Amino acid sequence: MTSPLLQPTDSSLNALAKPPRIASAMQHQAHISTIGARAFLLEAPGDFDLPAQRRIWALAHALRQWDDLGEIVPGMTNLLAIFKTTPEDPEAIMARLRDAWERAESIDIKGKTIEIGVHYGGEHAIDLAALCDRSGLTDREVFRLHHEGTYTVFALGSAPGFGYLHGLDPRIHMPRKTVPSLRMARGCVTIGGMQTGVAVLTGPNGWNSIGFSDLQMFDPTAAVPAIMAPGDTVRFLPERIEL
Amino acid sequence: MIEIIDTGPLNTIQDLGRPGYRDIGVTASGAMDPLALKIANLLVGNDEGAAVIEVQTFPLRLRFRQATGFAVTGGTSATLDGVTLPPWWMKTGDAGQVLELLPSPGAARAYVAFAGGVDVPIVMGSRSTSLRGAFGGVDGRFLQKGDALPLGEASALSVDELGVVPPAMALQEFFPVAPDGSLLIRALPAGEHDLFGADAERFWNQSWKISSQSDRTGYRLSGEPVRPTAPVEMRSYGIVPGVVQVPPSGEPIVQMSDANTAGGYPKIAGVLEADLWRLGQARIGSRVRFVRSSHAEARALDHAIAAYVDDVRNTAQMVGRALKTMAGR
Numbered sequence: 011m012t013s014p015l016l017q018p019t020d021s022s023l024n025a026l027a028k029p030p031r032i033a034s035a036m037q038h039q040a041h042i043s044t045i046g047a048r049a050f051l052l053e054a055p056g057d058f059d060l061p062a063q064r065r066i067w068a069l070a071h072a073l074r075q076w077d078d079l080g081e082i083v084p085g086m087t088n089l090l091a092i093f094k095t096t097p098e099d100p101e102a103i104m105a106r107l108r109d110a111w112e113r114a115e116s117i118d119i120k121g122k123t124i125e126i127g128v129h130y131g132g133e134h135a136i137d138l139a140a141l142c143d144r145s146g147l148t149d150r151e152v153f154r155l156h157h158e159g160t161y162t163v164f165a166l167g168s169a170p171g172f173g174y175l176h177g178l179d180p181r182i183h184m185p186r187k188t189v190p191s192l193r194m195a196r197g198c199v200t201i202g203g204m205q206t207g208v209a210v211l212t213g214p215n216g217w218n219s220i221g222f223s224d225l226q227m228f229d230p231t232a233a234v235p236a237i238m239a240p241g242d243t244v245r246f247l248p249e250r251i252e253l
Numbered sequence: 254m255i256e257i258i259d260t261g262p263l264n265t266i267q268d269l270g271r272p273g274y275r276d277i278g279v280t281a282s283g284a285m286d287p288l289a290l291k292i293a294n295l296l297v298g299n300d301e302g303a304a305v306i307e308v309q310t311f312p313l314r315l316r317f318r319q320a321t322g323f324a325v326t327g328g329t330s331a332t333l334d335g336v337t338l339p340p341w342w343m344k345t346g347d348a349g350q351v352l353e354l355l356p357s358p359g360a361a362r363a364y365v366a367f368a369g370g371v372d373v374p375i376v377m378g379s380r381s382t383s384l385r386g387a388f389g390g391v392d393g394r395f396l397q398k399g400d401a402l403p404l405g406e407a408s409a410l411s412v413d414e415l416g417v418v419p420p421a422m423a424l425q426e427f428f429p430v431a432p433d434g435s436l437l438i439r440a441l442p443a444g445e446h447d448l449f450g451a452d453a454e455r456f457w458n459q460s461w462k463i464s465s466q467s468d469r470t471g472y473r474l475s476g477e478p479v480r481p482t483a484p485v486e487m488r489s490y491g492i493v494p495g496v497v498q499v500p501p502s503g504e505p506i507v508q509m510s511d512a513n514t515a516g517g518y519p520k521i522a523g524v525l526e527a528d529l530w531r532l533g534q535a536r537i538g539s540r541v542r543f544v545r546s547s548h549a550e551a552r553a554l555d556h557a558i559a560a561y562v563d564d565v566r567n568t569a570q571m572v573g574r575a576l577k578t579m580a581g582r
Contacts, residue, residue: 043444046523047551083275083491090491096551166277167515230388236277
């Protein structure tokens with residue numbers, strides 16, 4: 011279904027050409043704001059990198075002990091904490107969150123390793139030519155750089171089971187498309203800015219497709235519906251290369 | 254079992270949704286007006302969060318295969334075999350009888366609860382339809398003509414008919430409407446509010462029209478655009494229904510029940526959870542104005558809603574007991 015409300019899953023990735031102005035990361039302290047009366051968003055200061063994300067994982071881990079929290083949603087170097095009821099004293103909540111952040115030490119999640127077989131090139135690689143143009147690399151080099159990388163699942167979000175994978179070689183970074191593909195197939199292996207991922211739903215998608223995988227990333231009836239979890243390691247295995 | 258004889262294109266099975274899975278990218282879904290859903294369920298003796306039919310396109314016609322207690326709440330005009338039912342009403346439909354729901358001018362969505370609840374399979378803790386994920390409800394899709402919906406086991410209904418005062422009336426003092434007819438929706442400034450400079454005040458001061466590009470995922474508002482004083486780049490962050498984001502066009506989007514789990518646009522405000530049910534009943538083309546609120550006010554509204562729900566729960570049980578006692582004499 012095409013929703014009129016398609017929105018960027020990470021618009022910072024659109025600004026590769028010039029350094030983006032990150033609203034909250036300019037301060038050294040974590041920035042905390044609200045969404046409605048029950049949800050609080052903590053944004054880490056500093057760069058969008060693995061150390062910052064590791065601290066977000068540590069914070070998420072610590073917050074799981076809070077009885078008054080209904081849901082914790084780690085994002086890209088930020089975390090949304092949704093409380094079960096409207097807190098009486100929002101300032102006290104912010105102080106608690108800030109304190110938990112200050113205590114959060116970077117943790118290295120010992121995740122599993124997931125190997126994803128990829129058919130590089132072919133009918134689903136609709137953005138390969140544009141990526142070659144932009145990078146000045148041949149299609150073969152693009153594939154090699156992609157499958158030689160070791161990736162870390164930063165967070166899940168945007169669609170059921172979709173993992174944002176960090177660790178893409180800078181030579182094949184590519185901004186999201188300004189005009190998304192309206193019907194990109196589930197399974198497309200894509201690049202969005204400095205990240206890569208595998209599309210889990212067929213539908214509008216602004217990332218750049220270079221191949222295809224038929225690995226099922228999400229099963230709502232399984233005990234653990236999503237294959238990926240934050241901290242997991244992902245490797246792509248070239249099963250077929252179509253030039 | 255009930256049978257859908259006729260339905261508009263966008264009606265689904267919903268309960269209170271499946272929160273708890275946003276961290277794996279799964280939308281919570283659930284009723285756009287959870288208050289109307291709870292009341293419909295309490296009227297038929299269900300747990301307040303049982304699965305019901307959410308009707309947002311009319312008409313809906315359904316036939317009872319056996320005698321079934323049902324309740325209709327929210328915005329609709331309903332008839333049973335052609336006889337008009339009072340609003341927010343519970344009654345028993347006999348085998349073969351047809352319930353029809355037609356649109357009402359005041360509110361956008363109606364809820365039909367059945368004693369025992371709609372018994373579609375529970376997926377990830379909920380029976381709500383996830384349209385985006387294509388699971389939950391009836392095969393993850395909109396209802397269609399010919400669907401037969403199984404019902405769960407009903408607790409014995411001891412009342413023939415019962416109605417309640419709708420919340421918009423019962424809670425009038427807590428949920429005001431502006432003199433110009435705009436819905437007043439309470440909200441708190443969100444993370445990027447102050448980056449909008451003088452435009453932030455125009456966000457609060459103007460009355461926004463709910464555009465036709467609005468659905469269960471979210472409402473696109475039209476009005477005089479508001480823009481940040483400088484371009485704002487965001488890292489993807491978790492979102493909840495009620496977040497008011499501003500895409501480059503400058504016309505805000507309010508995320509609703511089928512909201513994505515993550516977003517990247519700057520957010521100017523967040524609607525109080527206690528006002529979401531009213532937004533869920535706002536019609537395309539109607540107007541809303543955002544009113545700057547506080548946590549204290551949010552708590553007062555939460556309390557008023559909870560008291561109303563408790564009142565309906567207690568009254569329904571009390572009436573049931575009284576009638577049972579009288580029948581037992």
